[in-house]
Amino acid sequence: MRSAQPxxxxxxxxxxxxxxxxxxxxxxxxxxxxxxGAALPEAPLDAAQRRESAALMRVNHSxxxxxxxxxxxxxxxxxxxxxxxLLLDAAREEADHLAWCEHRLVALDSRPSLLAxxxxxxxxxxxxxxxxxxxxxxxGFVTETERQVEGHIDSHLQRLPPEDLRSRAVLEQMRADxxxxxxxxxxxxxxxxxxxxxxxxxxxxRVMTRTSYWL
Numbered sequence: 001m002r003s004a005q006p007x008x009x010x011x012x013x014x015x016x017x018x019x020x021x022x023x024x025x026x027x028x029x030x031x032x033x034x035x036x037g038a039a040l041p042e043a044p045l046d047a048a049q050r051r052e053s054a055a056l057m058r059v060n061h062s063x064x065x066x067x068x069x070x071x072x073x074x075x076x077x078x079x080x081x082x083x084x085x086l087l088l089d090a091a092r093e094e095a096d097h098l099a100w101c102e103h104r105l106v107a108l109d110s111r112p113s114l115l116a117x118x119x120x121x122x123x124x125x126x127x128x129x130x131x132x133x134x135x136x137x138x139x140g141f142v143t144e145t146e147r148q149v150e151g152h153i154d155s156h157l158q159r160l161p162p163e164d165l166r167s168r169a170v171l172e173q174m175r176a177d178x179x180x181x182x183x184x185x186x187x188x189x190x191x192x193x194x195x196x197x198x199x200x201x202x203x204x205x206r207v208m209t210r211t212s213y214w215l
Contacts, residue, residue: 024068029099036173037166049161054110061101062113062212066123067094073127083135113212139190146182
């Protein structure tokens, strides 16, 4: 993990948070790692298969917008600089996911969710609330979030057209990264969240995934 940075003053934190939000929602996403599906052939999908792949990747793109916001909100209000760096390290890997999903949407002649700014704003608020509850709760929130995201990706891998090898490769790498993020947060001291909180998270995720599939 990178060395911890000292706490910033509130104005600096607000400006940094705004910059991150604008880049996540409006700037073209860039990845530090190669696209996992880039070397695979682009399958000749029929119209129905292309629509399904695009809709699923739009949902995953929305999830990555939300992931950026969650981590940014948590990092902004983290109490321990080491926890902040852990969260920002995970956010940097999630930025790769965002770029990969965006590339797939372009290749599938589709677009991101029209509600991306809403997903970011809402998720940042949730991340901030988790951080304000304490770093161990915030890390537990990461673990539970990534567990639920793993379940979403598993369902998408089942629904994805078998011919769409590029999207499948992206989702499989995303799944591996999400599992690692959850394990890292748990090892860093994340606590188990109460069952009502887990259920509320599932319901929120369901709203986003079902809406992003169409919008």
